[in-house]
Amino acid sequence: MTIIRQNDLIDSIADALQFISYYHPVDFIQAVDKAYQREQNPAAKDAMAQILINSRMCAEGHRPICQDTGIVTVFLKVGMNVQWDATMSVTDMCNEGIRRAYMNPDNVLRASILADPDGARTNTKDNTPGVVHYEIVPGDTVEVHVAAKGGGSEAKSKFAMLNPSDSVVDWVLNMVPQMGAGWCPPGMLGIGIGGTAEKAMMLAKEALLEPVDIQDLQARGASNRAEELRLELHEKVNKLGIGAQGLGGLTTVLDVKVKDFPSHAANKAIAMIPNCAATRHTHFTLDGSGSAKLTPPKLEDWPEVTREAGANVKRVNLDTVTKEEVKSWKPGDTLLLNGKMLTGRDAAHKKMVDMINNGEELPVSMQGRFIYYVGPVDPIGDEVVGPAGPTTATRMDKFTRTMLAETGLLGMIGKAERGPIAIEAIKEFESVYLMAVGGAAFLVAQAIKSSKVVGFPELGMEAIYEFELEDMPVTVAVDYLGESVHQTGPAFWSKKIEAEAIEVK
Numbered sequence: 001m002t003i004i005r006q007n008d009l010i011d012s013i014a015d016a017l018q019f020i021s022y023y024h025p026v027d028f029i030q031a032v033d034k035a036y037q038r039e040q041n042p043a044a045k046d047a048m049a050q051i052l053i054n055s056r057m058c059a060e061g062h063r064p065i066c067q068d069t070g071i072v073t074v075f076l077k078v079g080m081n082v083q084w085d086a087t088m089s090v091t092d093m094c095n096e097g098i099r100r101a102y103m104n105p106d107n108v109l110r111a112s113i114l115a116d117p118d119g120a121r122t123n124t125k126d127n128t129p130g131v132v133h134y135e136i137v138p139g140d141t142v143e144v145h146v147a148a149k150g151g152g153s154e155a156k157s158k159f160a161m162l163n164p165s166d167s168v169v170d171w172v173l174n175m176v177p178q179m180g181a182g183w184c185p186p187g188m189l190g191i192g193i194g195g196t197a198e199k200a201m202m203l204a205k206e207a208l209l210e211p212v213d214i215q216d217l218q219a220r221g222a223s224n225r226a227e228e229l230r231l232e233l234h235e236k237v238n239k240l241g242i243g244a245q246g247l248g249g250l251t252t253v254l255d256v257k258v259k260d261f262p263s264h265a266a267n268k269a270i271a272m273i274p275n276c277a278a279t280r281h282t283h284f285t286l287d288g289s290g291s292a293k294l295t296p297p298k299l300e301d302w303p304e305v306t307r308e309a310g311a312n313v314k315r316v317n318l319d320t321v322t323k324e325e326v327k328s329w330k331p332g333d334t335l336l337l338n339g340k341m342l343t344g345r346d347a348a349h350k351k352m353v354d355m356i357n358n359g360e361e362l363p364v365s366m367q368g369r370f371i372y373y374v375g376p377v378d379p380i381g382d383e384v385v386g387p388a389g390p391t392t393a394t395r396m397d398k399f400t401r402t403m404l405a406e407t408g409l410l411g412m413i414g415k416a417e418r419g420p421i422a423i424e425a426i427k428e429f430e431s432v433y434l435m436a437v438g439g440a441a442f443l444v445a446q447a448i449k450s451s452k453v454v455g456f457p458e459l460g461m462e463a464i465y466e467f468e469l470e471d472m473p474v475t476v477a478v479d480y481l482g483e484s485v486h487q488t489g490p491a492f493w494s495k496k497i498e499a500e501a502i503e504v505k
Contacts, residue, residue, distance in 0.1 A: 001081050002081060041489070069112065153182075247489045313334045317338050383445070385465075390444075451467050
């Protein structure tokens with residue numbers, strides 16, 4: 001009989017969460033590099049370059065890959081012959097590991113978990129509780145998978161109860177474009193088929209823990225229906241031309257994982273969950289000999305990538321930028337932002353709109369300013385700010401018209417596409433929306449030279465900050481005429497892939 005000590009599980013989970021906060025899985029990095037090497041769309045290629053550069057920087061600096069350090073999911077397979085030397089429940093041990101990881105002063109991780117989700121939505125301050133799943137199996141070890149899932153990709157999860165004769169492929173190809181780019185492609189799709197509603201979702205989440213190996217499957221061929229679906233969906237999803245960050249291109253998914261389970265004759269449950277460019281998971285086994293020892297990847301596992309400045313790169317001073325200058329920017333242009341920029345995301349926008357509706361003065365003037373949708377990680381040491389990548393912009397769509405009409409806001413910066421109501425407001429008020437790369441948070445933070453809270457300090461990471469920038473890279477995503485690169489880019493590249501019979505691997 002194996003005895004597993006309480007602190008061995010706690011320490012192992014804490015170490016694993018720190019480990020995955022700054023080390024991408026090597027198979028994921030290799031897959032992104034292959035996609036980067038063959039990408040033909042310069043905008044998508046630059047996005048993947050930023051992801052690869054950011055990944056290496058995080059591995060070297062032991063800082064988070066993404067400012068959204070995720071909600072933690074733990075899968076445990078507990079051997080029947082295991083005995084626990086513990087006073088806490090296994091769930092409590094997992095949560096204590098999460099608490100220690102996220103409050104580690106050497107690498108602070110952002111606390112994103114809110115209690116009372118449909119009420120007060122109060123931050124728990126330590127990112128607990130996590131979501132813990134158990135399976136009791138034969139054996140004398142405890143096998144643990146730990147993942148930290150970003151909210152942007154989790155928000156794009158899909159589920160349906162199909163009719164038995166419905167096509168899984170058709171459903172997936174219908175759903176993926178509806179997901180937009182808020183899940184930060186290129187990434188993986190986990191698909192669960194069968195069982196019941198909750199079983200299908202579990203299968204999809206578990207599938208994302210598997211390594212990227214689609215090329216191996218392509219080489220040897222499918223041996224069952226799940227593998228046939230993987231091959232077909234990998235090819236057909238990439239032929240949609242959505243591309244990195246939704247900018248259009250050859251690679252939208254690096255791999256598609258499919259797990260299935262027997263189902264009732266009347267049902268075909270299907271779930272799809274994407275993993276983003278901040279894919280974070282690892283696996284360890286406890287055998288009673290102590291806490292897990294995780295082996296870091298070698299820096300040689302990361303490719304040497306440099307960004308190439310194209311002819312369409314423009315340097316912008318946000319302190320002096322005018323509406324006339326904004327009108328000269330074209331969708332797909334790369335800008336390097338300098339000067340002072342404000343920040344604000346969901347909670348700050350709601351408070352500002354409520355204040356406007358009540359006739360109250362905002363804590364800071366938005367006239368002629370740009371606002372960045374971000375909730376940064378707390379800084380450590382001599383950092384000005386921790387990793388500070390963009391959050392999903394569509395969550396701010398419902399506030400956009402009021403902000404543009406009532407505050408004099410000139411432009412917005414976020415992640416992925418904007419929806420129709422935001423685009424109409426941008427067009428009406430001759431504003432602009434700029435896109436920063438999701439999954440390049442530490443790289444973006446290097447462009448932030450000073451930071452101070454200027455509004456709503458009680459909101460923590462959702463407070464309004466003022467950042468001073470030096471060459472922060474962004475792409476013009478929606479121009480003042482309402483033209484969106486997230487609409488034109490994928491449309492162009494899907495046609496090009498089909499017309500030129502470009503192979504998507």
